[in-house]
Amino acid sequence: MDFTRRRLLTTAAAASAAAVAMPNIMTSDKAYAAPLKKGEPIKVGLLFSLTGALAVPEEDSTLVLQYAFDEINKNGGVGGVPVEPVIVDAKSDFGVYSEKTKELILREKVTALFGCYTSASRKAILPTVMQRNHLLYYPTCYEGAECTQNTICTGPLANQHSQDLIPFMVEKFGKKVFFVGSNYVWPKESNKNAKIWLEKAGGELVGEEYIPLGSSEFGPVLGKIRDAKPDFIFSTVVGASDIAFHKQFKQEGFKVDSMPIASLTTGEIETRAMGAEFGAGHFLSAPYFQTLDNPTNQKFVENFLKSKYGKNGTTHYNMEETYLTAYVFKAGFEKAAAAVGFENVTPRAIRDNSGGIRVEDNISPEGLVWIDENNFNTWLKPKIGQCQADGTFKIVKAAAEHVKPDPYSIYPDAGTCTATGLKGPDGKLRTNVI
Incomplete structure (x- = not known):
């Protein structure tokens, strides 16, 4: 039985939101957390663009999350109950991202958000996420120079690509x-x-x-x-x-x-959209390529592409990083439930229990990764691939060891990102963005 609801929320026109710095002050999450009850589905928000200029990578993020939650639900769900995605089309409009974030948190009362491909859209929604002390799983590469307490990121930072x-x-x-x-x-x-x-x-x-x-x-x-x-x-x-x-x-x-x-962005899905002849010979840095030769990836590629979600005909780095967020969420939720009780799990409780979570080789198509205990980004192995004539990538360089995510790698004087915020050299909390 497929427990997952896929309801496409209608979107309204909204003004473009400015990217603003997020305050460290947050309200209690009790008023905004979903009223969890054992046996009832856990609602999560999928906030990606299905139309517009960002649809090429973001549609696949929506598809692979549906696939991942189907997979999780068929294997007992999260904490013994199914996950129920609520799907939004952000229309590649930063104002819509912001507006639908509020709708997902306040009206739908989702337990977590999975969303955004660009830093501009992430920064458009983070003020709301921070104010409501909610939780965003951000599944793609980004620039760093940010230390929020309500984001878990599975993509590489600049020092990792x-x-x-x-x-x-x-x-x-x-x-x-x-x-x-x-x-x-x-x-x-x-x-x-x-x-x-x-x-x-x-x-x-x-x-x-x-x-x-x-x-x-x-x-x-x-x-x-x-x-x-x-x-x-x-x-x-x-x-x-x-x-x-x-x-x-x-x-x-x-x-x-x-x-x-x-x-840093042109992977298999972009190459397929443009035609392999336009991508052949060029290079991409990413932690995942469809051609990775390991049993977990082979199974992931085969099963995803033959599923109803594999309509675009390929897997790629951003899709795989998005897939990982579902399993990081599952592990974090279940760890929080063990600590505070299922009905007391809040978005912040999940985040606070997510440091150090590992996605093992038998689940992660790119191989073992884990969440940093301080900055809640991901330890991973960077790779460089060259696009081939058939649109796949040949890996030409791969890191032998996992690389620690460092959001302030070029700003050593900014301080250190910790679980409680950005601490300056004097040990005091500072504003969390450059």
């Missing part, structure tokens, strides 16, 4: 680099990190351009790249724009063997 990718590309292709990104906080902050790794690798930045999120016009940027003659391009372009960028790169006559694109 670009720190390896930049020196690898400099060594293989040359020192001259051109940065291209979408115009919002993640690409800009990621490039601050990349510039430091580039300097340490002896590289040279020969250009830096940002295009509006969702834009498909890269003619002027490609003209500047042609003039600058870089050895490779470092891309933090996302969503539909990423697909347009790769297609126009090839259509304008640029050659991947002499000027490849090194990306």
